[in-house]
Amino acid sequence: MIKKYVLILISFVVFQQSVVAQNYKFGKISEEELAETSHASEPDAGAAILYRKTDTKFNYSQDGGFVVITEHQERIKIYNKDGYDLANQQIGLYQGVSEEETVTSLKAFTYNLVDGDIEESKLQSKGIFEEERSKTLKIKKFTMPDIQDGCVIEFKYTFTSPFYSTIDEFRFQETIPVDKVEMRFFAPEYLVYRTHGKGGILLGLTTETKSRTIRYRYEDKTLARAAEVNTLAREPQVKRSTAELDLTENGYLISLENIPALKEEPFAGNLNNYISALQFELSYTKFPNAPVRNYATSWEDVAKKIYKSESFGKELEIIKYFKKDIDALLSGVADPKEKMMKVFDFVKSKMTWNKYYGVYKDRGVKKAYGEGVGNVADINLMLISMLTYAGVEANPILLSTKANGIPFFPTRTGFNYVIAGAVLDNRLFLLDGVDRTGAPSILRTNLLNWKGRMVRADGSSLLVDLLPSKPAVHTSLMNLEISEDLVITGNSKNRFTGHYAKGQRARYRSLNEGEQSGKMEESFESIEMIDHTFKGMDDYDKPLTLEYNFENEEVVEVIGNKMYVSPLLHLATEENYFKAENRTYPIDYSYPRSDKYNVSVLIPEGYTIESLPEPLSINLSNNMGSFRYGVTQNAGKIIITLQNTIKTPVIGAEYYKDLQQYYKMILEKESEKIVLIKA
DSSP: OHHHHHHHHHHHHHHHHHHHSOOOSTTOOOHHHHHOOSOSSOTTOSEEEEEEEEEEEEEEETTTEEEEEEEEEEEEEEOSGGGGGGGEEEEEEEBOSSOBOEEEEEEEEEEEEETTEEEEEEOOGGGEEEEEEETTEEEEEEEOSSOOTTOEEEEEEEEEESOTTBOOOEEOOOSSOEEEEEEEEEEETTEEEEEEEESSSOOOOEEEEEEEEEEEEEEEEEEEEOSSTTOOOEEEEEEEEEEEEEEEEEEEEEEEEEEOOOOOOSSOOOGGGTSOEEEEEEEEEOOTTSOOEEOOOOHHHHHHHHHHSTTTHHHHTOOTTTHHHHHHHTTTOOOHHHHHHHHHHHHHHHOEEOSOOOSSOSSOHHHHHHHTEEOHHHHHHHHHHHHHHTTOEEEEEEEOOTTTOOOSSOOTTSOOEEEEEEEETTEEEEEOTTOTTOBTTBOOGGGOSSEEEEEOTTSOEEEEEOSOSSOEEEEEEEEEEEOTTSOEEEEEEEEEOHHHHHHHHHHHTTSOHHHHHHHHHHHHOSEEEEEEEEEOTTOTTSOEEEEEEEEESSSEEEETTEEEEOTTGGGSOOSOSOOSSOOSSOEEOSSOEEEEEEEEEEOOTTEEEEEOOOOEEEEOGGGOEEEEEEEEEETTEEEEEEEEEEOOSEEOGGGHHHHHHHHHHHHHHHTOOEEEEEO
């Protein structure tokens, strides 16, 4: 009886498991998946990846050798409009000189639950298109149809690449939850790879081997006597044969479930640098009857190879096309820095970026110069040549943009941008001719990504820090008066340097005066602009100044015979940016910064001081930053002085709790009020 009961129980458990087991076969969408209104573990998520599978193998062709074939399948649940962006998918395709990556067998459907029935909408050809990002990169895009709250989208395709030396990374984590992800990667024994994992998730990588047989054709050439009589002429006769080769495949497997979203926090930089993923690096090849060929290399070797390319180093040698113009531009100019600035400004004003990245030429410097349009390499290689011709020492600096990520090992896609590095009096100036509003060593923030590598014609190279050594500074002098009807009138004089000035110019330069006032009122809140004046808006290598007059009706409160004043107004820190309990990736400020405020409040007639905020001094560990707050009285005025400095632009996650407490104390101090009492 007991045995019978146990058997019944086991049968029931097996049946229950089979009922709830998820069916990941393509097209087998369940009503339960469609009916789900929020994610079980992360109910705020706008979408979730229900299933992702990548199965990679290597096929052999007689003409092309080994090619990488990846079967990709993905199923995504969209809960609400926050997840609608997932309906737009894209795949990067590298284009070589004679070979290219391709996507085939694309199938995709959107599923919706309508009155209890599952309705499917098929991706049509009009929803599929390609975009050319550069000469070497195309983007295959597709947009899923009939996206609604609660729908499920599913797609699969075959990705083929002849470039087995560089394998795209396999991602296991996203900014939305991932319920299940599987990876299978099997490579022939002739191609030996290293693996590089990243992110905070344990990947649980396992390995296995299996046998495989490859069939291939080969040609046997023999000499056969010619048909003509009485001649010694001979001609080759081709014999085509088929053979088989037994080999071992090395497999790498990962299967993960319930992976939490890596949520974007303030000052995140490129979140892709911290997503849990696996990258394969080709270490060496050993084909039958051939010597071992090592592929593992260094960034120095990559840089040298780029410099020697016809599409890079040779472009630096072409100077005839610009000589006449540069001679006229620099006529009578002797100072090297003035020469540098004139050439830099000339290139910025003449050339228009075609939005293509890359370290190799697109049109080529001569043609780009004639047309006034080029990619990053066209423009900045041109700038380097002109600087060198002008007698300024200049060399290319290769770097990776933030969107391109920080590569873990040297690859062909490791660098995707080049700038000019000019040296004057042993000081290095970073110049980007693509950026029309750029200034020396004030690069766009998407270029402030760790370090770059300067390469020289003699084959030497040098690691270069891309981050500014001096902080961007915002200085504000603000004078406030309180009227009888409790309205504050103020005058604010501001000075911005470095990236602060660059950011202000980007925000306001293209706007008219009225639009500028409106934007400032939106940013500052609670104040009404009376008038304002910018100075130095077009002098990109100099500080920018801004003076404005304003009114504020919201920061003065009278209770009984006491007046309460919030003196910092719109200069006060509004919130603690770091609300998450924990953080697993660094805080990326992009550049060092310092805010220096001096606020003077005229004590209203008939009032005296009852209490003032106490001074405060805070230091972050390792001299990464500091906060100073002081209060003084002078000639009927209360003067608040404040300085908040972040010296280290990228702060490790291990200091997150310290930084969180730092901002908590700042927020509390800056919210303290001046208390005045009627005399």
